Amino acid sequence: MNKLFREMTGLLEMGESFVVATIFDKSGSAPRTAGTKMVVRPDGSILGTIGGGRLEAAAIKLAQEAMGSRRTMLQSFDLTGEDVAGMDMICGGKGEILLDYIDAGDENNRIIAEQIVKTLDRREKAWLITVLNNNGTDSYLSRQQCLVKADGILVGKVDADPYLLAKLITGPAKISIHAEVLANQRILVEPVRYGGIVYIFGAGHVSQKIAPLAETVGFKTVVLDDRDEYANRKRFTGPTEIILLAAYERLPELAVDEDSYIVIVTRGHLYDKTVLEQVLRTRAGYIGMIGSRRKRDKIFEALLAQGWTRQDLDRVYSPIGMAIDAETPEELAVSIVGELIKVRAERENGAKKENNGSDTCCRLFVPDGEI
Numbered sequence: 336m337n338k339l340f341r342e343m344t345g346l347l348e349m350g351e352s353f354v355v356a357t358i359f360d361k362s363g364s365a366p367r368t369a370g371t372k373m374v375v376r377p378d379g380s381i382l383g384t385i386g387g388g389r390l391e392a393a394a395i396k397l398a399q400e401a402m403g404s405r406r407t408m409l410q411s412f413d414l415t416g417e418d419v420a421g422m423d424m425i426c427g428g429k430g431e432i433l434l435d436y437i438d439a440g441d442e443n444n445r446i447i448a449e450q451i452v453k454t455l456d457r458r459e460k461a462w463l464i465t466v467l468n469n470n471g472t473d474s475y476l477s478r479q480q481c482l483v484k485a486d487g488i489l490v491g492k493v494d495a496d497p498y499l500l501a502k503l504i505t506g507p508a509k510i511s512i513h514a515e516v517l518a519n520q521r522i523l524v525e526p527v528r529y530g531g532i533v534y535i536f537g538a539g540h541v542s543q544k545i546a547p548l549a550e551t552v553g554f555k556t557v558v559l560d561d562r563d564e565y566a567n568r569k570r571f572t573g574p575t576e577i578i579l580l581a582a583y584e585r586l587p588e589l590a591v592d593e594d595s596y597i598v599i600v601t602r603g604h605l606y607d608k609t610v611l612e613q614v615l616r617t618r619a620g621y622i623g624m625i626g627s628r629r630k631r632d633k634i635f636e637a638l639l640a641q642g643w644t645r646q647d648l649d650r651v652y653s654p655i656g657m658a659i660d661a662e663t664p665e666e667l668a669v670s671i672v673g674e675l676i677k678v679r680a681e682r683e684n685g686a687k688k689e690n691n692g693s694d695t696c697c698r699l700f701v702p703d704g705e706i
């Protein structure tokens with residue numbers, strides 16, 4: 336998100352107007368891609384993606400219409416089964432897409448974009464509020480927009496009840512994009528926060544459940560594996576990034592920092608130690624390794640013999656996950672992502688690491704040695 340808003344700020348500084356396409360929910364359960372954005376420039380080129388396929392092509396065409404009219408549009412969509420699989424959506428692939436015309440001549444747009452970039456750079460939170468008014472005469476909408484910062488300061492102006500805005504940002508929009516309908520107004524609330532990036536080493540059954548669940552709670556996910564029959568778009572759809580490794584022994588250079596979360600779930604535990612001794616050299620804010628205490632202790636003993644210290648190993652959450660007696664891949668994903676959420680919240684609040692010591696994965700039946 337930071338990169339996209341930085342690019343938007345750059346376009347506005349150059350005096351270039353554009354359209355931002357944003358997917359969001361119409362009612363009920365939201366698509367997992369809700370909140371995904373794409374910038375469409377006047378020449379039809381794009382920055383970012385909303386998943387490709389028929390929806391993205393239609394969005395680009397509609398964005399050019401919005402660009403020509405210099406107006407904002409709202410378009411419902413209902414994708415076919417094939418399209419839904421490609422976009423990795425639930426609830427039948429239904430939703431709405433906002434095609435928001437961003438006028439470079441409007442100072443409010445530039446100020447809000449700049450403030451969003453600063454918020455993300457500082458690892459702070461804010462909420463982008465878009466108020467859409469339908470006058471009932473055509474498919475275009477008038478729009479107002481502001482940014483509500485975590486300290487309550489409002490950047491920009493909207494014609495809306497401050498009490499209502501406060502209520503909206505403490506509701507569902509705390510973690511995901513949310514829309515409300517009030518009379519002839521649609522109010523779209525988007526959380527602006529750096530959710531962190533989860534690197535999942537291993538593309539087996541558990542990883543296949545972790546990635547989409549982590550995405551729904553604001554994490555960006557990257558899955559890494561050395562098998563192309565597992566690390567592929569058929570198994571990991573949606574926004575998850577896939578990296579096919581040449582070998583676990585030589586991991587590629589990754590942008591791992593304090594806001595990075597490492598989840599080690601390699602097949603049959605074959606490469607857990609190999610990955611662990613490499614990621615321990617990074618500044619990752621979280622390192623979790625699947626398996627039992629006995630398996631963990633065996634790996635730790637080997638690493639201590641190699642010169643690693645007990646302080647180094649204290650960084651590792653193992654056994655991984657919350658203590659909920661998880662057994663199935665789905666339950667294990669809930670356990671692991673729950674721990675990721677907990678650690679993220681503790682880090683935001685300045686708390687220290689507390690490993691629950693759960694025995695996650697001890698009871699999982701793993702066919703053919705896969706995880």
